[in-house]
Amino acid sequence: LHYHFATNRWELCFPVEFPLGQLYANTLYPGSFNFNLRPWITGHSYRSYAYDPSIKKMIFSGHFAHYYIYDPEIGDWTARGLKPKQMSYPGCFYDLTHCATPQGCVAWGGYYGRAEYAKISRFDAAKKEWNELPLKGEKLVGSNCDAASLVYDSKRDRLLCLSSQDKNYGKDYGGQVFAVDLKTCSVQKLSP
Numbered sequence: 581l582h583y584h585f586a587t588n589r590w591e592l593c594f595p596v597e598f599p600l601g602q603l604y605a606n607t608l609y610p611g612s613f614n615f616n617l618r619p620w621i622t623g624h625s626y627r628s629y630a631y632d633p634s635i636k637k638m639i640f641s642g643h644f645a646h647y648y649i650y651d652p653e654i655g656d657w658t659a660r661g662l663k664p665k666q667m668s669y670p671g672c673f674y675d676l677t678h679c680a681t682p683q684g685c686v687a688w689g690g691y692y693g694r695a696e697y698a699k700i701s702r703f704d705a706a707k708k709e710w711n712e713l714p715l716k717g718e719k720l721v722g723s724n725c726d727a728a729s730l731v732y733d734s735k736r737d738r739l740l741c742l743s744s745q746d747k748n749y750g751k752d753y754g755g756q757v758f759a760v761d762l763k764t765c766s767v768q769k770l771s772p
Contacts, residue, residue, distance in 0.1 A: 594618075597618065619643060624673065625642035628640060629650075629678055631685070633680055637649050647661055647667075661708050672691070674725035677690070681739075684705055685702070687702075690721075690743065694722050700715060700765075715765050721741070721756075727743065728742060737762050738760055739760040740759055743758075757772055
C-alpha cells in the first residue's frame with residue numbers, strides 16, 4: 581500500500597493477487613512469484629524488507645531463494661535476484677531482519693537465534709547482490725521471529741542488534757544489545 585500525504589489517502593497500485601486454490605496460509609504460500617512476476621508475501625514477513633535510500637527502492641528478501649526490488653515511483657516490482665547462502669535458510673521470512681542505512685539496505689539473519697546464521701549482509705545496488713560483512717570481535721547472536729530488532733544508529737554509523745535468542749514466547753528479554761560498527765565491522769556487546 582502507498583500512503584499519499586497530500587491527499588491523506590491510501591492506494592493499492594495493482595489488484596490483490598492470491599495463489600490458486602487458497603486465500604491465506606501463514607507459511608504455505610508458493611516460494612516464488614505469481615503470474616505477473618510479483619512475489620508472494622507470506623505472513624510474518626514484516627521485517628524482511630526495507631527501503632534502500634541508495635537506489636530509492638524497497639528490497640524484499642522474505643523468500644528462501646530470491647530477493648525482490650519494489651519501485652515506489654511506478655508502484656510495482658521491477659527485479660529479482662538470487663540470495664546468498666547466509667540469507668537462504670528455512671524460515672528466513674520469519675527472522676531475516678532488514679534495516680535501511682545510507683550505504684544501502686542491510687539484513688541480519690537468525691533462524692531462531694542460531695549463531696551459524698547470525699550474519700549481516702549489505703545489498704550492493706550497483707552489482708545487484710548481497711555481500712556478507714566480515715564481522716569481527718564479539719560473537720553476534722541471530723535474530724529471532726517476533727523477538728528481535730535491527731536499528732541503524734546514524735550518530736555512530738552502526739547497527740544495533742537486539743534479540744531474545746529464544747524461540748519460545750513468554751520469556752524475559754535479557755537486555756543485551758550488540759553494536760556492529762559499519763566502518764570496521766566489529767561487533768561489541770553494549771550490556772546496557
